[in-house]
Amino acid sequence: MVSGLTVRDLVVRYGPTTAVDRVDLDVTAGEVLALLGPSGSGKSSLLRAVAGLERLAGGSVAWDGRDVGDVPVHRRGFGLLFQDAQLFPHRSVAGNVGYGLAGQPRQRREARVTELLALVGLEGFGPRAVSTLSGGQAQRVALARSLAPEPRLLLLDEPLSALDRSLRERLTGELHDVLRATGTTALYVTHDHDEAFTVADRVAVLGGGHLVQVDTPARLWRAPASREVAAFLGYGPFLPAELTGKVARTVLGEVPLGHRSPGDESVDPVAIATRSTLSSGDGALVGLGPGALHVTTPRVSRQQFTDSSSVDPVADDDSIRLRAEAGPVVPVVASRFVRGRTEVDVTLPDGQVATAVASGATEIPDRIEVRLDPTATVVVPRR
Numbered sequence: 001m002v003s004g005l006t007v008r009d010l011v012v013r014y015g016p017t018t019a020v021d022r023v024d025l026d027v028t029a030g031e032v033l034a035l036l037g038p039s040g041s042g043k044s045s046l047l048r049a050v051a052g053l054e055r056l057a058g059g060s061v062a063w064d065g066r067d068v069g070d071v072p073v074h075r076r077g078f079g080l081l082f083q084d085a086q087l088f089p090h091r092s093v094a095g096n097v098g099y100g101l102a103g104q105p106r107q108r109r110e111a112r113v114t115e116l117l118a119l120v121g122l123e124g125f126g127p128r129a130v131s132t133l134s135g136g137q138a139q140r141v142a143l144a145r146s147l148a149p150e151p152r153l154l155l156l157d158e159p160l161s162a163l164d165r166s167l168r169e170r171l172t173g174e175l176h177d178v179l180r181a182t183g184t185t186a187l188y189v190t191h192d193h194d195e196a197f198t199v200a201d202r203v204a205v206l207g208g209g210h211l212v213q214v215d216t217p218a219r220l221w222r223a224p225a226s227r228e229v230a231a232f233l234g235y236g237p238f239l240p241a242e243l244t245g246k247v248a249r250t251v252l253g254e255v256p257l258g259h260r261s262p263g264d265e266s267v268d269p270v271a272i273a274t275r276s277t278l279s280s281g282d283g284a285l286v287g288l289g290p291g292a293l294h295v296t297t298p299r300v301s302r303q304q305f306t307d308s309s310s311v312d313p314v315a316d317d318d319s320i321r322l323r324a325e326a327g328p329v330v331p332v333v334a335s336r337f338v339r340g341r342t343e344v345d346v347t348l349p350d351g352q353v354a355t356a357v358a359s360g361a362t363e364i365p366d367r368i369e370v371r372l373d374p375t376a377t378v379v380v381p382r383r
């Protein structure tokens, strides 16, 4: 028997707009799957269709192999958690958390409410009026309320997006822990890839209503299927690359393709799997991830290092060696000191602007030498 959620060929339309276009998706029991994508990509429409809040224009939604298309929202056994906590203002915190347990004996209900408040870090908050809660506390109460009836599937739509960044980061970790501790099966809508990567076992990327890629966070990060996915995850700029057998050659240097010699950590097996599917005729793009460009300090102070174009490649043995070690020297656009390191925006030889990093607070001249770290790049098809 198929266990968990099965979505097949799902279509959601609003008049002429197709918001979800023939999507197939599986969430197995106990799994947390994030739906990630830019604004308007169809995430909420897909989630609402699973919940029963949106009419299906095509396809099916099933739980444990049974179609739930005709089952009304409140009978699906699915819990919902939205961006706005939507707590009942005239009930206490305990009254909110216990709302879905109305049919249970009082003692059992109270014990469950206490247990859930402890789980979300709000021990002792039961008697509080919800109007006295901070945004983060209110969202935790909403989470406890949605978990109370032990839904077989929890549907979360941007549950943290109304909170400020530091609180959001903290609650993302807590949410991960709570969902695991309760063994909750969940579908989690977010436009924030850090949030998706922290909370989910697998991430489904949507673009224009289509499912573009589904994978574990680590595999998605290391081997995005296209430039669009890579750009959405934060890679960029993208450098045109010429594929020559075992490397992708760019203006900043070479990135190894589907090949690794023993002890060579510069390409990981996941990246190899993707990169080996690129064929040399198609051309490729190398996307720069965070930290892919380093500001380097020339080891030898020579005139050649101030402008790489002035290096004579065949001058003498020494300069050939130096040339091989040097990266391009590029003009600096701007620099800033962020989180203990210096980020430097530079103009690459092809005119694109990229960010290079230097450790610590470093004095940055007008032109710097940069070097590419191939382990922080991705190679994607050019089309």
Ligand SMILES: Nc1ncnc2c1ncn2[C@@H]1O[C@H](COP(=O)(O)OP(=O)(O)OP(=O)(O)O)[C@@H](O)[C@H]1O
Pocket: 014, 017, 018, 019, 037, 038, 039, 040, 041, 042, 043, 044, 045, 046, 191
């Ligand atoms: N009630 C509606 N009526 C008409 N069009 C809608 C409606 N809801 C959504 N849409 C459209 O459907 C498409 C998908 O919207 P949806 O809200 O599912 O995307 P999303 O990825 O969740 O976006 P966001 O992150 O901004 O919430 C968009 O083009 C949107 O304008």
